[in-house]
Amino acid sequence: MSKQWADSTDGSFKRQVSSFQEVISPSHPIYKPAKNRYWLYVSLACPWAHRTLITRALKGLTAVIGVSVVHWHLDSEGWRFLTADQATRERADKDASYYEPAGGITTATLDYSNPQAKVANNSARMFVDSTFDPNEQFERLSQLYLKTDPNYRARYTVPVLWDTQTQTIVSNESAQIIRTLNSGVFDEFADPGTEPIELVPKNLEREIDEINAWVYDNINNGVYKAGFAEKADIYEKEVANVFEHLDKAEKILKDRHEALVEKHGKNNITDILDDYFLAGNQLTEADVRLYPTIARFDPVYVQHFKCNLTTIRDGYPYISLWLRNLYWGNDAFRLTTDFNHIKLHYTRSHTRLNPLGITPLGPRPDILQL
Incomplete structure (x- = not known):
C-alpha cells in the first residue's frame, strides 16, 4: 500500500500485482517451517497487512513469527522504520514483551486526538510511531526488496514475509501469506494454549x-x-x-x-x-x-x-x-x-487528497460498543 495514485491514463486506480509469492512448506526446497526463522514487516494502517497480523494472532504464532511495524507516515521514499540504539536492541532481545506488547501484537497507545499531542509526521517515538528492524537494521522497507532483488523496480509494499535465514522475501502477497499461516505448517510451534482454528475448512x-x-x-x-x-x-x-x-x-x-x-x-x-x-x-x-x-x-x-x-x-x-x-x-x-x-x-x-494534513477527530468512538 505504498502507491497513492492511478497507474493508468484514464484516471482509474490500478493495484500492483505482488512480485514475490513463495510458500513455506516441508516440501519446499528453501522455505521450510521453523520457529523464529520468519518475520513479518507490516503497517498498522494498511488493511492488507492487517489481515496477516490477525491471522498470526488467531493461529497462536506471535512467539513464532516476529513483527516489525513501519512508521505510519508514508513519505516520498516509501515506508520507513525508526532506528534503535544498541541498548534498545539488547533490551528487545532479552525481553520479548518490551518489543511486542499485548501478547506479541504490536500496538500504539498515543491518543493523537488530544490537541496537546501535536503529532508531527516525522515523530520518532519508538514502539508508538514505529518499531525498528532487528534483522537487517534497515531504515527503509525498500532495502528488504533490493536485498532480495537488486533489480527490483516496482513499489515497496507491505506486508512482507521475510526469511531471516536466506535474507530474502518469501512473499509480499497478503492473501498468500494468510493461507500459509493458516496451512498448519507452523502449528507445532504455536503458543501453548492456542485454541485450534481452521480458517478455511x-x-x-x-x-x-x-x-x-x-x-x-x-x-x-x-x-x-x-x-x-x-x-x-x-x-x-x-x-x-x-x-x-x-x-x-x-x-x-x-x-x-x-x-x-x-x-x-x-x-x-x-x-x-x-x-x-x-x-x-x-x-x-x-x-x-x-x-x-x-x-x-x-x-x-x-x-x-x-x-x-x-x-x-x-x-x-x-x-x-x-x-x-x-x-x-x-x-x-x-x-x-x-x-x-x-x-x-x-x-x-495522501497529500493530494488532504493537502493540509489535518486529521479529523471523529467519529467517536472509532468502534461502537457491543
Missing part, C-alpha cells in the same frame, strides 16, 4: 473463495478505486459499486442473524454472536479479509475516500453488529486495530 472453502473474490474487488479494493479516482464519473461509478456490495454483505449477515435467532431464540444473544460470521457458523478467512476494510470505513473511508453515501454504523446494522462482535469479542481483531496509525497514515500521507 474444506466444507466451506468454495463459499469462502466466492465471498473473498467479490469482497476483494468491490469492497477491499473498491474503496481505493473510489478514493483515488481522478475523474468524477469514475469516482461516482466506483463509490456506487462499493455500496452495492456492502448491501450484498449486509444481506448475507441479515440472513445469518435471522437464522441464528430462529435457532437460539432472540434473547440468547451470546449464542447468536458466537455463531455470527460470514461463511457458515464459524470464524473463517472471509471474516478476516473483510474486517480490516469495515473497521476503517467510518473513521477514514467515509471522509477521506469520499465513500459517504452512509456510514456502517448508521446504514448497515448487521455489518455493524458483525464488526463490533469481532472487535470487542476477539483480541486478535481488537489488539491489531490501531486507529491512531490508521487515521494519521491516510490523512498525512
Whole structure:
C-alpha cells in the first residue's frame, strides 16, 4: 500500500500485482517451517497487512513469527522504520514483551486526538510511531526488496514475509501469506494454549473463495478505486459499486442473524454472536479479509475516500453488529486495530487528497460498543 495514485491514463486506480509469492512448506526446497526463522514487516494502517497480523494472532504464532511495524507516515521514499540504539536492541532481545506488547501484537497507545499531542509526521517515538528492524537494521522497507532483488523496480509494499535465514522475501502477497499461516505448517510451534482454528475448512472453502473474490474487488479494493479516482464519473461509478456490495454483505449477515435467532431464540444473544460470521457458523478467512476494510470505513473511508453515501454504523446494522462482535469479542481483531496509525497514515500521507494534513477527530468512538 505504498502507491497513492492511478497507474493508468484514464484516471482509474490500478493495484500492483505482488512480485514475490513463495510458500513455506516441508516440501519446499528453501522455505521450510521453523520457529523464529520468519518475520513479518507490516503497517498498522494498511488493511492488507492487517489481515496477516490477525491471522498470526488467531493461529497462536506471535512467539513464532516476529513483527516489525513501519512508521505510519508514508513519505516520498516509501515506508520507513525508526532506528534503535544498541541498548534498545539488547533490551528487545532479552525481553520479548518490551518489543511486542499485548501478547506479541504490536500496538500504539498515543491518543493523537488530544490537541496537546501535536503529532508531527516525522515523530520518532519508538514502539508508538514505529518499531525498528532487528534483522537487517534497515531504515527503509525498500532495502528488504533490493536485498532480495537488486533489480527490483516496482513499489515497496507491505506486508512482507521475510526469511531471516536466506535474507530474502518469501512473499509480499497478503492473501498468500494468510493461507500459509493458516496451512498448519507452523502449528507445532504455536503458543501453548492456542485454541485450534481452521480458517478455511474444506466444507466451506468454495463459499469462502466466492465471498473473498467479490469482497476483494468491490469492497477491499473498491474503496481505493473510489478514493483515488481522478475523474468524477469514475469516482461516482466506483463509490456506487462499493455500496452495492456492502448491501450484498449486509444481506448475507441479515440472513445469518435471522437464522441464528430462529435457532437460539432472540434473547440468547451470546449464542447468536458466537455463531455470527460470514461463511457458515464459524470464524473463517472471509471474516478476516473483510474486517480490516469495515473497521476503517467510518473513521477514514467515509471522509477521506469520499465513500459517504452512509456510514456502517448508521446504514448497515448487521455489518455493524458483525464488526463490533469481532472487535470487542476477539483480541486478535481488537489488539491489531490501531486507529491512531490508521487515521494519521491516510490523512498525512495522501497529500493530494488532504493537502493540509489535518486529521479529523471523529467519529467517536472509532468502534461502537457491543
